[in-house]
Amino acid sequence: MAAESRQPAGSGLYWQDIVYDIPLPKKQRKQSIAENGSSNSPNTSLEKGGELQDPSRTQGLRPIKAGDRRILNGVSGKVERGEMVGLLGASGAGKTTLLNILSARLDSTGELSGQVLFQGSQRDPESWKRTVGFVEQDDVLIPCFTVHETLDYSARLRLDSSISNEEKRQRVEDTLDMLRLEKCRDTRIGNGATRGVSGGERKRTSIGVELVSDVSLLLLDEPTSGLDSFAATNVVSNLKLVATKRNLACLMTIHQPSWNIFCMYDRVMLLTRGSIFYEGPPKKALEWFESLGHRVPEGVNPADYFITIAENLEKSDEGERRIDNLLRAWRENDKSFLHQDNEVSTPSEKIQTSSSSSSSSSASQVDRVLPGDEEEKLATLRDRSKGFAEKKEVESLNGGERQVWKSQDHKGWPTSWLAELRILTERNAKQTMRDLTTLIGSIGQSVILLIIIGFAFFRLGSSQSDVLARIGVLFFLPINASFAVLFPILTQFPLQRQVMIRERSSGLYRTSSFYLSKVIVEIPNTILQRSFFYIIIYWMIGLKGTASSFFIFMGLNYLQLLTSIGLALAIGAASPTIELANIIAPLFNVIFLLFGGNLLPSPPPWFIWLHWISPITYVYSALSVNEFVGSTFDCNGSGSGSGSSASQCYSTGEQVLEQYKLQRFTIGENCGFLVAIAFVFTLTGYFLLRYTGHPRFRYI
Numbered sequence: 001m002a003a004e005s006r007q008p009a010g011s012g013l014y015w016q017d018i019v020y021d022i023p024l025p026k027k028q029r030k031q032s033i034a035e036n037g038s039s040n041s042p043n044t045s046l047e048k049g050g051e052l053q054d055p056s057r058t059q060g061l062r063p064i065k066a067g068d069r070r071i072l073n074g075v076s077g078k079v080e081r082g083e084m085v086g087l088l089g090a091s092g093a094g095k096t097t098l099l100n101i102l103s104a105r106l107d108s109t110g111e112l113s114g115q116v117l118f119q120g121s122q123r124d125p126e127s128w129k130r131t132v133g134f135v136e137q138d139d140v141l142i143p144c145f146t147v148h149e150t151l152d153y154s155a156r157l158r159l160d161s162s163i164s165n166e167e168k169r170q171r172v173e174d175t176l177d178m179l180r181l182e183k184c185r186d187t188r189i190g191n192g193a194t195r196g197v198s199g200g201e202r203k204r205t206s207i208g209v210e211l212v213s214d215v216s217l218l219l220l221d222e223p224t225s226g227l228d229s230f231a232a233t234n235v236v237s238n239l240k241l242v243a244t245k246r247n248l249a250c251l252m253t254i255h256q257p258s259w260n261i262f263c264m265y266d267r268v269m270l271l272t273r274g275s276i277f278y279e280g281p282p283k284k285a286l287e288w289f290e291s292l293g294h295r296v297p298e299g300v301n302p303a304d305y306f307i308t309i310a311e312n313l314e315k316s317d318e319g320e321r322r323i324d325n326l327l328r329a330w331r332e333n334d335k336s337f338l339h340q341d342n343e344v345s346t347p348s349e350k351i352q353t354s355s356s357s358s359s360s361s362s363a364s365q366v367d368r369v370l371p372g373d374e375e376e377k378l379a380t381l382r383d384r385s386k387g388f389a390e391k392k393e394v395e396s397l398n399g400g401e402r403q404v405w406k407s408q409d410h411k412g413w414p415t416s417w418l419a420e421l422r423i424l425t426e427r428n429a430k431q432t433m434r435d436l437t438t439l440i441g442s443i444g445q446s447v448i449l450l451i452i453i454g455f456a457f458f459r460l461g462s463s464q465s466d467v468l469a470r471i472g473v474l475f476f477l478p479i480n481a482s483f484a485v486l487f488p489i490l491t492q493f494p495l496q497r498q499v500m501i502r503e504r505s506s507g508l509y510r511t512s513s514f515y516l517s518k519v520i521v522e523i524p525n526t527i528l529q530r531s532f533f534y535i536i537i538y539w540m541i542g543l544k545g546t547a548s549s550f551f552i553f554m555g556l557n558y559l560q561l562l563t564s565i566g567l568a569l570a571i572g573a574a575s576p577t578i579e580l581a582n583i584i585a586p587l588f589n590v591i592f593l594l595f596g597g598n599l600l601p602s603p604p605p606w607f608i609w610l611h612w613i614s615p616i617t618y619v620y621s622a623l624s625v626n627e628f629v630g631s632t633f634d635c636n637g638s639g640s641g642s643g644s645s646a647s648q649c650y651s652t653g654e655q656v657l658e659q660y661k662l663q664r665f666t667i668g669e670n671c672g673f674l675v676a677i678a679f680v681f682t683l684t685g686y687f688l689l690r691y692t693g694h695p696r697f698r699y700i
């Protein structure tokens with residue numbers, strides 16, 4: 001394949017002959033395979049559509065297989081250090097897919113080929129995550145933190161432990177300054193529920209999160225989407241400044257930019273149907289398209305116009321021919337362009353590249369890779385590109401403007417496991433304490449239930465009806481705790497999990513330190529919140545009342561809280577969204593409730609295991625043993641005994657335990673089971689998080 005022999009090299013990111021095919025939807029796939037014979041045959045039905053849909057024929061790329069759809073058609077390009085390049089195209093053109101391929105974050109669907117080189121070599125999976133900054137379209141930030149705190153945590157987690165705290169603080173200040181975030185440094189990020197920074201400030205904060213470390217390459221997916229034109233211009237002009245100052249290679253996708261923004265790029269790449277139809281300085285695009293007969297009408301934004309003519313919105317044959325011509329013209333130009341320095345050749349003339357796009361024009365010496373597989377040419381190319389990189393570095397230092405940060409070793413983890421744990425625990429604790437809605441909601445719920453349960457079972461005595469009330473309340477308390485613990489954790493965990501996935505994609509920390517920090521914060525938080533409930537309810541209800549039984553009551557409830565925290569973390573780890581978590585959580589609670597008490601006197605044998613894994617089984621049993629052993633009750637004239645009939649009387653607590661089969665295990669044994677269940681649930685959560693929250697990379 002052509003790509004194998006052409007190896008570009010340079011100071012930035014290069015990609016060559018990227019081809020990406022995905023399977024068609026099931027029905028169309030079946031039909032396509034049926035028409036073409038087998039899934040390994042070339043997709044002839046696509047070829048009938050014309051040259052446009054068969055890039056493999058003209059470009060020497062692999063053919064599209066039956067049942068597949070081509071998303072990217074042999075796309076090549078580059079971004080040099082210090083350069084800001086815009087990737088434009090209509091919706092569905094393949095911009096995000098290309099960005100995902102370049103950042104190595106493409107999912108495992110589809111067949112991918114081509115080459116991506118960074119600074120002359122293939123991307124090294126060991127260091128790539130920390131070399132590239134990737135700003136996703138949707139900001140994943142923690143709403144309760146201020147802009148400064150967000151960047152500060154990012155710096156502490158991203159920067160090497162060899163960098164002093166003072167320098168880390170300085171980098172945060174520099175980043176705030178560079179992205180013009182000074183004015184809102186102490187404003188919270190906010191979300192739909194609480195007002196925070198503006199959309200543009202939020203986006204610049206997301207960019208700052210990546211920039212605070214010394215990434216060499218910044219990829220951004222639609223950083224201006226959802227912003228008004230002022231905020232969008234602001235974001236792009238800031239990025240331009242940062243790319244120059246920090247000598248960053250910066251590539252961003254953008255949808256419908258204003259002409260003003262369009263002209264800010266050093267170079268633009270226009271994409272349609274997975275193929276490039278223009279690449280070069282933005283202003284030269286006017287001449288290029290005019291030479292093809294597409295003069296921008298008066299009053300129309302040229303950037304919009306270029307994208308529109310490469311779309312067949314009218315769904316006509318003429319539209320198809322127009323797109324065909326645009327792609328063919330660029331492909332033909334592209335070939336002659338391979339041998340040009342600083343020039344964009346049009347079919348009718350050669351257009352000298354403007355000197356204003358200095359970085360791209362110098363870079364264009366290595367812009368296109370020489371055809372053929374001659375090693376000598378390749379070596380020359382590498383030398384030229386390295387010379388270019390060195391020259392730029394010297395220029396930057398002489399200029400004094402550029403901000404050169406001490407480079408880190410991008411391999412391995414930035415900080416030690418203990419430092420990760422400390423920073424993440426601090427961040428988690430702060431987040432939990434600041435989530436006032438959840439905190440007030442949980443406390444409010446506890447107070448209401450305290451009043452209702454407390455008065456419903458107020459000061460139980462020793463009558464037979466109070467015996468049943470005691471049994472009832474000892475079953476109800478763990479059930480209530482299970483619901484009360486699960487939901488607050490699950491309202492926070494999915495967002496934290498999302499942040500974790502983003503941060504782990506940048507190689508910031510290990511899953512174990514993140515997860516342990518969560519456990520460390522949740523245990524005291526839950527225990528503190530629930531303690532006042534247990535203390536008050538114990539005395540309101542009038543349970544046994546001895547010191548030892550009170551402390552055992554508290555201890556047993558705490559152990560049950562640990563099982564609920566473990567369950568919440570396991571559900572949260574497996575649920576990508578709050579919605580899913582809120583569907584799964586009640587399911588477990590209801591199952592544990594149903595099989596954990598006396599609701600089913602004899603559970604079906606094939607469900608008996610649910611009885612044994614339910615924490616309610618053990619806590620209910622232990623609470624009952626704690627309450628009833630040694631207690632005596634009034635019979636009020638009814639006969640004593642251990643029978644189950646309503647007329648029978650329980651005169652001792654032991655009779656109650658026997659009747660309800662609650663004395664199978666001692667309190668100590670029940671505690672052992674609860675500890676084991678809490679441990680298994682928590683550990684399951686860890687493995688689920690490791691599996692579901694594992695960032696996946698795909699290199700070519």
Ligand SMILES: Nc1ncnc2c1ncn2[C@@H]1O[C@H](COP(=O)(O)OP(=O)(O)OP(=O)(O)O)[C@@H](O)[C@H]1O
Binds near residue numbers: 090093094095096
């Ligand atoms: N894994 C996938 N499964 C199904 N379709 C996919 C997949 N990946 C990409 N596509 C399709 O590839 C095409 C290009 O998608 P991509 O997201 O790259 O477009 P885009 O140019 O970024 O569009 P937009 O500006 O709307 O985000 C779309 O038609 C999309 O549906």
